[in-house]
Amino acid sequence: MAEDARGPGSPRGNGPTVGALGEAGVLARILPRLAGAPALLGPGDDAALVAAPDGRFAITVDTLVQDQDFRLEWASGHPASGFDVGWKAAAQNLSDVNAMGAVATSAVISLTLPAATPVRWVEDFADGFAAAVRGLGAHRCAVAGGDLGRGREISATTAVTGDLEGRAPVLRSGARPGDAVAVCGSLGAAAAGLALLESSVALDGPDAQLRELVRAQCRPHPPLDAGPRAAAAGATAMMDLSDGLARDVPRLARASGVDVELDPAALEAAARRLAPAAAALGADPLGWVLAGGEDFGVLACFDGAATVPDGFAVIGSCVAGTGLLRLGGRGVAETGWDHFDGA
């Protein structure tokens, strides 16, 4: 295949394609970019080897698919990059182990690429992945291995493991009536950023707030210290906010066998932080706060004996029930991100 051949929807770029360079050539380009914390045994053998100091490990897996979970270019013309995809692939999986109260220890990555993908895009992906691991503070997380294969669309699957450092894992199912419901991290910022990226609003202007929301979408910042801190503080239940409050809170509520009452004042405070974007787009910021996904904040519950840790804002409380979400006494529809909605 000629080096400049591009399939429909391929990322832009000059230079060689992965088809031209071959499997070994691409690996030689990206493995050095992914080097960070060492594993007991890193890439190069049939499997990697990772330490599990307390005799257990947490493990999670997620996939990002082209045109489903990320764009190669925004229809609006705003630039999209492999760096952002790599960042998000790391961030969303690091977030999952964080939400168990664990500290990430390793990541393995499987990349599926059309042969026409520019090697530059894959290098950017690797740079973004490594930057997220470093930038989010996952200093113990080794990129331990991976796999490279061919497909008609780009997809990146990441598995991340974590160490509970002797603590019990914090599950979704431990909340009890009377517990406070708290969040560490932004609410609706990533959804507001997505709406901006899909709009014609100019994002290179002087408004730093808009750029920050775009950044929340492209390079989300799960608060990686918050999970272990909440666990140490005695959180009764925990999960990350990947699909939005309206979808994630009922998951925790159902697993725990409680209802959750959210505090309208707390959500309105979060909505006010999105006011400039809402004004620019004529949108309702409370919709982003309730149904916006991909913020990757930590949702945690605390009973009366616990002190809610620094950085967590109380947004509601658990009451006796069966898994419903209410806002100001009224039921909230379970909207938010479903991977097969709109199918």
Place this chain on the structure above:
Amino acid sequence: MAEDARGPGSPRGNGPTVGALGEAGVLARILPRLAGAPALLGPGDDAALVAAPDGRFAITVDTLVQDQDFRLEWASGHPASGFDVGWKAAAQNLSDVNAMGAVATSAVISLTLPAATPVRWVEDFADGFAAAVRGLGAHRCAVAGGDLGRGREISATTAVTGDLEGRAPVLRSGARPGDAVAVCGSLGAAAAGLALLESSVALDGPDAQLRELVRAQCRPHPPLDAGPRAAAAGATAMMDLSDGLARDVPRLARASGVDVELDPAALEAAARRLAPAAAALGADPLGWVLAGGEDFGVLACFDGAATVPDGFAVIGSCVAGTGLLRLGGRGVAETGWDHFDGA
């Protein structure tokens, strides 16, 4: 989306599609099928929790992509099934931890599916995955979690972890001149089976040998006791045969800094087992033995102090060198499976 809608290249089937059932509905259908050995904490939270008794774990990841690594239907008209894809997804990852000398402890699966995929196909995949875990003897391997998302083509990424039970991992890099090179498992059977499936040769006839080769391609049997047994016997180097002798042996040879001399008589013995298929197709069985992938046997080296374990056949020896493969004194071209070849 209508229940009977099918995209191009979608698997055949009646009944609901994953788009009609939605993420939670599909998960509810497949999780019970995947239940086996228990993890410390299984599906349902942000991450699973797995035991690592000796304070370390091996981890590997691989992806199977529609039309690259598996077919939804063979052009020849031979039936293809989600069961076989699930079986192979489990087998190839179990093989990787086996080749380190480890015993599989957990699997996490990320499935990417077009909305038009019949739920029946996904159920078959889950049944095949679970059958492989059981049938290959991975009795400690829990299907600990997974992820479900949407894409334009079916792809299945599996990460598997393993326990070394206190043994040192056996790497590709430990072979030394004088070591015997041995294989446990078939050579070329999966490639012969692939050639049969792509041919018009009738496979429902009385020839059980042909059906066995087809089975080697569709439901490969990595010998899961062989890795730990070879490690216990003092193997100096080890890897699995996933891309064929001609490609995999040089990988081990380069990592170890030796050349490998293969014994023509040993390979001819393997080729004779493929003679009926070769005759039916007019093919050279030695080509399958040398370049055929997906057998998932164990390639292991043993020094003079070790006893080559039962089930391993010596096929050659290591000599001083730089990573070359020779057969009867002549160099062998490094052919075999490359994911981007033919791009």
